[in-house]
Structure formats: structure tokens, C-alpha cells
Amino acid sequence: MTATSTSPTMTVAPAAPTVTSRIWNVARMNMANPFLTLVMPWLITAAIFLLNLAIMLMVIRAAGGRENLDPTAFSYNGGISWILFFMTVVAVQTMNLTFRFALGFSVTRRDFYLGSALYFVMLSLIFGTGIAVLAGVERATGGWGIDAAFFAPDGLAEQPLIVLWALYVMALLMFLFLGALAATVWVRWKAYGLYGLIIGLAVLLVAAGWMITASDSWGAIGEYLTGSPILEVWAWTLPVTVSCAVAGALILRRATPQA
Amino acid sequence: MTAIIEASGLTKRFGKVAAVDDVSFALEDGAIHGLLGRNGAGKTTLMQLLTGQDFATRGTARVFGESPVENAGVLSRICFIKESQAYPDNFKGKHVLKTAPWFFPRWDQDFADTLVEDFGAPLDRPMKKLSRGQRSAIGVIVGLASRAELTFFDEPYAGLDAVARRRFYDHLLADYAEHPRTIVLSTHLIDEAANLLQRVLVIDEGRLVIDADADDLRASATTLAGKATDVEAFAVGREVLDRSRLGGLASITVTGLNEQDRLAAASAGLEASAVSLQELIVRRTGGAEAGEGKVV
Numbered sequence: 001m002t003a004t005s006t007s008p009t010m011t012v013a014p015a016a017p018t019v020t021s022r023i024w025n026v027a028r029m030n031m032a033n034p035f036l037t038l039v040m041p042w043l044i045t046a047a048i049f050l051l052n053l054a055i056m057l058m059v060i061r062a063a064g065g066r067e068n069l070d071p072t073a074f075s076y077n078g079g080i081s082w083i084l085f086f087m088t089v090v091a092v093q094t095m096n097l098t099f100r101f102a103l104g105f106s107v108t109r110r111d112f113y114l115g116s117a118l119y120f121v122m123l124s125l126i127f128g129t130g131i132a133v134l135a136g137v138e139r140a141t142g143g144w145g146i147d148a149a150f151f152a153p154d155g156l157a158e159q160p161l162i163v164l165w166a167l168y169v170m171a172l173l174m175f176l177f178l179g180a181l182a183a184t185v186w187v188r189w190k191a192y193g194l195y196g197l198i199i200g201l202a203v204l205l206v207a208a209g210w211m212i213t214a215s216d217s218w219g220a221i222g223e224y225l226t227g228s229p230i231l232e233v234w235a236w237t238l239p240v241t242v243s244c245a246v247a248g249a250l251i252l253r254r255a256t257p258q259a
Numbered sequence: 260m261t262a263i264i265e266a267s268g269l270t271k272r273f274g275k276v277a278a279v280d281d282v283s284f285a286l287e288d289g290a291i292h293g294l295l296g297r298n299g300a301g302k303t304t305l306m307q308l309l310t311g312q313d314f315a316t317r318g319t320a321r322v323f324g325e326s327p328v329e330n331a332g333v334l335s336r337i338c339f340i341k342e343s344q345a346y347p348d349n350f351k352g353k354h355v356l357k358t359a360p361w362f363f364p365r366w367d368q369d370f371a372d373t374l375v376e377d378f379g380a381p382l383d384r385p386m387k388k389l390s391r392g393q394r395s396a397i398g399v400i401v402g403l404a405s406r407a408e409l410t411f412f413d414e415p416y417a418g419l420d421a422v423a424r425r426r427f428y429d430h431l432l433a434d435y436a437e438h439p440r441t442i443v444l445s446t447h448l449i450d451e452a453a454n455l456l457q458r459v460l461v462i463d464e465g466r467l468v469i470d471a472d473a474d475d476l477r478a479s480a481t482t483l484a485g486k487a488t489d490v491e492a493f494a495v496g497r498e499v500l501d502r503s504r505l506g507g508l509a510s511i512t513v514t515g516l517n518e519q520d521r522l523a524a525a526s527a528g529l530e531a532s533a534v535s536l537q538e539l540i541v542r543r544t545g546g547a548e549a550g551e552g553k554v555v
Binding site: 015017022025028033036093094103107108109110254 | 307310311312313314329330331332334335336337338339340341344345346347348349350351354357358359361362363364407
């Protein structure tokens with residue numbers, strides 16, 4: 001028998017899955033149990049929001065009415081930012097455990113990374129959209145009837161909803177791919193890799209500080225950050241996100257699923 | 260038959276340790292093969308090299324005629340079940356079985372359902388909370404129901420009791436008969452699996468020490484017992500793997516007896532018995548010749 005013939009007892013293999021179906025399969029592998037990443041964040045967000053609301057109502061009651069408080073009393077709130085850190089953890093879990101699981105299911109590293117990146121983009125869109133919609137409700141109800149700002153706190157309050165949506169999506173993408181990068185470094189080089197990554201990032205930050213100080217441009221930067229359209233400033237997260245995504249892909253390409 | 264797996268000079272080093280050391284072999288398709296050896300001998304690393312999960316330091320691995328590394332075409336035809344398989348934190352058994360058909364094109368859901376019932380696998384509990392045996396059961400179910408053209412089982416039944424292991428062998432044989440494919444079974448419970456195996460690879464300290472047809476291997480050594488003087492007389496000039504003596508009686512295990520030798524032994528009043536695969540392998544890998552031919 002020649003090397004190309006198949007033995008008669010073996011049935012012919014089904015056609016190999018296409019690259020798009022392989023990538024989609026990885027994306028939905030990440031969502032096989034949707035509770036933790038697609039349901040729970042809303043429950044926690046609801047809990048944080050309702051607790052905040054309860055505190056505000058308590059304050060109003062103590063003050064003897066909303067009108068006795070400063071109009072901006074409930075405008076400062078960072079509660080929603082918890083979701084960024086949650087997503088960082090989601091990305092870390094994906095690149096660590098789900099990576100090892102996927103390789104055990106005969107997935108290539110490339111398909112795994114692309115499928116997981118697709119999943120991260122989907123998460124960012126889902127949560128970015130959800131928060132923007134809630135911000136819309138917040139506005140439509142006059143800040144839940146008490147001039148409160150939770151989903152679009154001070155600094156974002158004046159932005160159109162579509163801008164708000166873009167900001168949340170960009171922020172979620174950055175935190176997800178930062179987490180992914182850190183986790184791929186861990187999977188590939190374990191603790192020493194993480195030390196290196198943290199020291200490397202610290203060196204970058206200090207070097208940037210030096211350069212800004214040496215060129216006497218802190219003022220210009222401050223002006224840029226406060227004076228430019230917020231969307232333009234936040235768009236600077238995109239090169240960071242893309243760099244993390246590319247670095248993560250390169251690092252994972254040679255990673256092995258060792259326990 | 261054609262070679263489904265070909266390894267040539269395959270080597271994997273972790274620092275100074277060669278986990279797999281210059282291993283070359285070929286396995287035919289359409290059979291159940293055994294990859295045997297002691298714990299830490301390099302079985303898992305070898306299978307990780309053959310499934311593209313690890314990268315060779317030197318040498319080549321070819322599966323279905325191609326390198327398996329990052330090769331989706333090859334990998335989609337392979338299923339590799341290992342004891343150390345990691346699962347996503349929030350996965351229950353049902354999520355494992357829900358995802359499996361997306362990655363194994365020949366998945367048989369009915370068969371999987373039967374196996375779940377037969378092994379009593381808990382599907383509604385987090386994988387991380389399962390016992391070793393329960394995790395093994397899930398792995399075995401995936402490995403069998405995936406019906407991959409090439410399936411690796413690496414110690415698939417760690418933590419499973421004798422009854423469950425028996426069930427695994429029965430299912431494996433029955434399903435293999437109906438859907439022939441290639442199975443590579445790695446285990447240290449050699450005698451349990453011995454009569455399933457067509458070809459036997461034994462690795463010890465990373466090196467391939469036996470690569471033989473299971474029947475040839477069984478025939479390659481015989482134990483002879485009788486009066487010590489008769490036994491010693493017969494042993495002269497032969498390769499003796501093992502000898503033991505009790506009072507005036509002795510037994511030896513010798514290699515390469517032909518028909519004539521057997522007759523001679525019988526007429527000398529010696530009783531011949533077959534050596535179990537396990538005994539043979541224990542002698543070759545852990546026995547008296549330790550230290551020979553080992554490279555660190």
C-alpha cells in the first residue's frame with residue numbers, strides 16, 4: 001500500500017472544520033457555561049447599584065429631602081468600574097485554564113487565541129452596550145428620580161450615549177487584553193515571566209516619566225488630556241490594546257499546557 | 260497497513276533532563292497499541308509531542324504524514340485524553356460533553372449518553388469538585404465517544420476501580436470492533452491491558468527500550484522450572500533475564516527459545532511457562548540491568 005491510500009476498514013474522515021467554524025467553536029467554548037461571564041456580572045452590577053441607591057436614599061432622608069442637598073451630590077461614582085477588573089480576571093482564566101482545556105480538545109494555539117479574542121470583543125460589545133443602555137435609562141429617569149449618576153458618572157455625564165458606549169467598549173477591550181497578556185506570560189514563563197512583565201512595565205512608565213520631565217511637557221500633556229475631546233483621548237487605549245493582543249498571540253504561540 | 264504515527268530521533272529536554280530521548284518508531288493504523296513504562300518514564304511527554312502540545316527539542320514527529328504542531332487538519336482527527344487534563348474553572352461535566360462535539364467531528368452523542376450512564380459520571384457538579392475517578396470517567400467518555408481516528412489514552416483510568424476499568428476495556432473493544440481506528444493506550448497496569456495490544460512500546464527514562472509486536476514479545480521469553488542442576492545445565496550459553504532458586508529447585512527466564520530448545524527443555528524435565536508482559540517489561544526496565552545504556 002502506498003502512503004496515500006487508506007485502509008479499507010477505516011471510514012473516511014468527515015471534512016476538516018473550516019477556519020471560521022474552528023474559531024467560532026473556541027469562542028462558544030468560552031461561553032459553554034454562560035453564567036459566570038454573561039449573567040453574574042449583571043447580578044453583581046445590580047447589587048452594587050442598588051446598594052448605592054439605598055445609601056443615596058438614606059442620605060436624602062437624613063437631609064430631609066433631595067432639595068437640601070447639592071445638585072451634584074450623587075454625580076461622583078466609580079462603582080461601575082468594577083467590571084473592568086472582573087473582565088481582567090475573566091481574561092486571565094481564559095488564557096490559563098481554558099487554554100489548557102482547549103489544547104486537550106485538539107485545538108491549535110492559533111485557533112484558540114483568535115477564538116478567545118473574538119470572545120473578548122463580544123464581551124466588550126455586550127457589556128459596553130448594556131452599560132450605555134442603562135446610562136440612557138439613567139438619563140431618561142432624571143438620574144433614577146434623584147439626580148444620581150451611576151452608569152455615566154461625573155466626567156461622562158455630558159457625553160452622548162454613543163460616545164459613552166465607545167468609551168466603555170474601549171476600556172473593556174483594554175482590560176481584557178491586558179489580562180490576556182499577563183496570563184499568556186504566566187502560562188509561558190510562570191512566575192519569573194510575571195516578574196519580568198511587571199518590572200518591564202515599571203521601567204516603561206518611569207522612562208516615559210523621565211522623557212516627559214526632560215522635555216518639560218507635563219503641562220502640554222495635561223492640557224491635551226483635559227482639553228481634547230474625550231473620545232480622542234480614550235482612543236489612545238487602542239494602540240495599547242492592540243499591542244497587548246499581538247504580544248499575547250506571539251507569547252502563546254510557543255506556550256505549552258503544563259500544569 | 261500504513262504508519263499513522265512516525266517518530267524519528269524525537270527528543271524533548273527540560274534543562275538537563277531528557278524526558279524523551281532520541282525516540283524513533285512507527286505505529287500502524289487500525290490497531291490498539293500500548294505505550295508502557297514506569298511513572299515519569301516520559302510517556303506523557305511523548306504523547307504531548309505527538310499531539311502538538313509540546314515542542315520537540317530535536318527530531319520529528321509525523322502523524323497522518325504531517326507534523327501535528329499547530330496543524331488543525333491533523334489535530335481535528337486526534338483525541339488525547341490525559342489524567343492531568345485541565346478544565347475551565349466553571350465547567351461541569353455537562354459543559355465538557357456539550358463542547359466535545361464541536362471539536363471531534365465523529366462524535367457520537369448516543370454512545371456518549373450510554374457511557375455516562377454506564378460509568379455513572381456526575382454531569383451536574385463542577386469538574387474541580389469531582390474525585391479523581393469521576394474525572395477519569397469523564398475523560399474516558401470523551402475519548403471513546405469522540406471516535407477520533409487516532410485516540411491517545413494516557414492513564415485514562417486513574418482512580419477508577421476494577422469494575423469501572425473492566426467496563427472501559429469492554430467498551431473500548433466493542434466499539435473498536437464496530438468502528439476500527441487507532442488507539443494508543445498508555446498505562447502502567449500492563450497485565451490488565453496486555454491482551455488488547457497489538458504493538459508494545461516501552462519507554463524507560465525517556466528512551467525507547469522495547470518496540471515489538473505483543474505476541475512476539477510474549478514469545479520472546481520463557482520461564483523454565485525444575486531441579487536446580489538441570490536448570491543450570493540448560494542455562495549454559497543462553498541469555499538469562501532472571502533466575503531464582505529455592506532449595507534444590509530453580510527457575511530461570513530465558514530469551515529466544517526455538518522449537519528445538521523447547522523439546523530439549525521438556526526432555527530435561529523442565530517445566531516451561533509463558534512470561535507475562537508485565538513481568539517481562541518490569542525485568543527490562545527496572546530489573547538487574549539498571550544503569551545500562553542510560554544517557555542523562
